[in-house]
Amino acid sequence: MIRRTAWRAGLAALFLVGGIAYSHAQALASPVPEGEPRSGGELDDAEFGVRTDQFGLDRRVEMYQWRRIGEDTYDRVWKAAWIDSSRFSAGHENPPRLPLDSHRWWAPRPSLDGRPLDPAVLKALGRWQEFRPGFSRLPGNLAATFQPEGDGLTSSENPLDPKIGDLRISWRELLLPPLAGEVELRGGVWRLASGNNATAAAKPAAPGADPAAVMVAAGEEGGTPWWPWLIGALAIVAAVVAWRRPRR
Numbered sequence: 001m002i003r004r005t006a007w008r009a010g011l012a013a014l015f016l017v018g019g020i021a022y023s024h025a026q027a028l029a030s031p032v033p034e035g036e037p038r039s040g041g042e043l044d045d046a047e048f049g050v051r052t053d054q055f056g057l058d059r060r061v062e063m064y065q066w067r068r069i070g071e072d073t074y075d076r077v078w079k080a081a082w083i084d085s086s087r088f089s090a091g092h093e094n095p096p097r098l099p100l101d102s103h104r105w106w107a108p109r110p111s112l113d114g115r116p117l118d119p120a121v122l123k124a125l126g127r128w129q130e131f132r133p134g135f136s137r138l139p140g141n142l143a144a145t146f147q148p149e150g151d152g153l154t155s156s157e158n159p160l161d162p163k164i165g166d167l168r169i170s171w172r173e174l175l176l177p178p179l180a181g182e183v184e185l186r187g188g189v190w191r192l193a194s195g196n197n198a199t200a201a202a203k204p205a206a207p208g209a210d211p212a213a214v215m216v217a218a219g220e221e222g223g224t225p226w227w228p229w230l231i232g233a234l235a236i237v238a239a240v241v242a243w244r245r246p247r248r
Contacts, residue, residue, distance in 0.1 A: 031185055032180055032181075033112055033113055033179050033180050033183065033190070034113055035112065035113045036112075037055070037110060037111065037112045037117055037176050037179060038110065038111050038112070039053055039054060039055050039107035039108075039109075039110055040107055040108050040109025040110055040111055041107070041108045041109060043056070043057040043105045043106075043107065043108075044057075044105075045057060045059050045103070045105070045171070047139075047142075048133075048135075048137075048138060048139075048142065048153075048169070049135070049136070049137025049138050049139065050133040050135075050137075050171055051133070051137075052131070052133075052171075052173040054107075054173040054174055054175055055106070055107040055110060055122050055126055055173075055174040055175070055176055056104065056105065056106050056107065056122060056126060056128070056172075056173065056174025057104070057105040057171065057172075057173055057174070058102075058103075058104045058105075058128060058171065058172040058173070058174070059102055059103045059104070059169065059170075059171055060080060060102050060169065060170050060171070060172070061080065061098060061100045061101060061102045061167060061168075061169050062078040062079060062080045062167065062168050062169075062170075063078070063079060063080075063082070063094075063095070063098050063165065063166070063167055064076060064077070064078055064156075064162045064163065064164055064165065064166045064167075064168075065077060065078075065079050065082075065083045065085075065094045065095075065164060065165075066083065066085055066088060066092040066093070066094055066164060067079070067083055068088060068092075072089060074088065074089075074092050076162075076164065078162075078168060080102060082094070082097055082098050093164075094164065094165070095164075095165045098167075099167070100167060100169070106119060106122065106174075107119075107122065107174075110122060112179060112183070112190045113190075115185065115188060115189065115190055116188070116189045116190065117183075117189070117190045118183075118189055118190060118191045118192070120191070120192060121176075121179070121182075121183055121190065121191065121192055122174060122176065124192055125176060125177060125179070125182055125192075126174040126175065126176055127174070127175050127176075127177065128172045128173070128174055128175075129172060129173060129174075129175055130151055130170060130171070130172050131151065131171060131172065131173050132150075132151040132152075133171055135148060135153070138153075146167075146169070147159075149168060150170075151170060151171075152168060152169050152170035152171065153168065153169045154166065154167065154168040154169075155167045155168070156168070181193065
């Protein structure tokens with residue numbers, strides 16, 4: 001009876017000490033973001049003089065084109081991709097290409113609390129939002145071609161009556177939500193949290209990497225630390241010693 005009681009007490013001590021140690025280690029190993037993320041530099045669509053200090057800049061170019069919707073039925077649409085009209089009936093020819101390209105820029109050096117922010121975080125958690133740029137820096141040759149329409153620009157003389165081949169251009173910027181609970185520090189870089197559904201597949205360790213070094217690095221930068229397991233092992237040894245001690 002005494003041995004059984006000692007064994008149960010040892011197990012209880014094992015779970016208590018191991019649980020406390022593991023929780024404490026997780027708290028130390030998974031710092032919570034405190035500041036606001038920074039993009040690390042301004043993004044510039046130099047061709048149109050459009051700038052943003054957010055985490056991404058997207059230029060969307062659309063052209064007014066013919067589109068076939070039936071055997072010999074057509075309508076006109078704004079489309080970002082060029083529509084090949086080589087097999088359309090006469091009078092429904094599109095220009096041979098889009099004279100301007102859509103383009104996307106990403107923040108050059110995103111960071112959080114002074115540590116680098118993995119670009120995968122931007123692509124997984126960022127939200128694109130349309131905005132109206134100031135066109136005071138629009139070059140003269142483009143100012144003669146385009147005029148403001150809504151939040152962007154158009155080449156149409158009459159925006160209410162566009163012609164085939166007219167262009168319209170709009171911009172979006174990438175905003176980041178609060179990142180607490182969404183990212184964790186691994187290898188000195190803020191990355192998507194392991195439990196996040198958008199987390200990219202983890203990269204395998206480099207061939208020939210020292211397992212001990214990998215374990216130490218994980219303990220320092222947000223992985224599962226090794227020392228709670230050591231404390232748990234010591235608790236098991238203590239329980240066994242208490243059970244095997246001879247009674248007087």
